[in-house]
Amino acid sequence: MRIVLIGPPGAGKGTQALMLRQALEVPHISTGDLLREAVREGTALGKAAKDYMDKGELVPDQLVTAMVEERLQRHDCRAGFILDGFPRNIPQAEDLSAHLAKEGKRLDGVVSIVVPRVELVERLSGRRVCSQCGAMYHVRFDPPRQAGVCNRCQGTLYQRSDDNAETVNARLAVYEGATAPLLAYYTSKGLLHAVDGSGTPELVFTRIREVLNSLQASPRS
Numbered sequence: 001m002r003i004v005l006i007g008p009p010g011a012g013k014g015t016q017a018l019m020l021r022q023a024l025e026v027p028h029i030s031t032g033d034l035l036r037e038a039v040r041e042g043t044a045l046g047k048a049a050k051d052y053m054d055k056g057e058l059v060p061d062q063l064v065t066a067m068v069e070e071r072l073q074r075h076d077c078r079a080g081f082i083l084d085g086f087p088r089n090i091p092q093a094e095d096l097s098a099h100l101a102k103e104g105k106r107l108d109g110v111v112s113i114v115v116p117r118v119e120l121v122e123r124l125s126g127r128r129v130c131s132q133c134g135a136m137y138h139v140r141f142d143p144p145r146q147a148g149v150c151n152r153c154q155g156t157l158y159q160r161s162d163d164n165a166e167t168v169n170a171r172l173a174v175y176e177g178a179t180a181p182l183l184a185y186y187t188s189k190g191l192l193h194a195v196d197g198s199g200t201p202e203l204v205f206t207r208i209r210e211v212l213n214s215l216q217a218s219p220r221s
């Protein structure tokens, strides 16, 4: 299946994508993760992206789109993919659909994860991420058994540098301005499925599975 996950920062896209990756056996492509890796490795892309990311702004479309297209061409995407964090605006969505159309493919569905804004800020400020496996925790709502250490792989947990109050507000504003218009865009294409993102990750996952099951039962003609 070819699925896009849309939602504001803190909606749980990354957590759901990790669970979906196992269930659907297709790769999880997070543009945020790919860009952070490029920054860590000090590549030309990473150097160009860093300032935008630190401010919570979008990295220019042509850089991100080229990175995603290169990733989608890899062999493991032949059976499908879960895109997390891309597209982030309408030009990116149009580039994605043109790229897929060139290969005779298209998206099966777009899942929008809906969470109230107050909850997003609370989730992001306490979020911790495993530096090894990417598993996510929350210092209050879902703490690891041992502070600072991943339950699954014993990796070290860290706080993303853009999960501070100032950058979180900038990221939420970018979501409202640039990304939220995608909801109407994908609705008009008959692709959008809104899912309530409140409750435990398992509960949200069940809701998303229901949507995907209905898509599998009646694929687009």
Ligand code: AMP
Residues within 6 Å of the ligand: 009, 031, 032, 033, 035, 052, 053, 054, 056, 057, 058, 059, 060, 061, 064, 084, 085, 086, 087, 088, 092, 162, 171
């Ligand atoms: P995320 O991990 O999805 O919250 O992304 C972290 C940061 O990476 C964002 O605040 C942007 O600066 C950048 N980024 C991720 N995906 C995109 C995208 N599709 N377009 C532009 N910038 C992006």
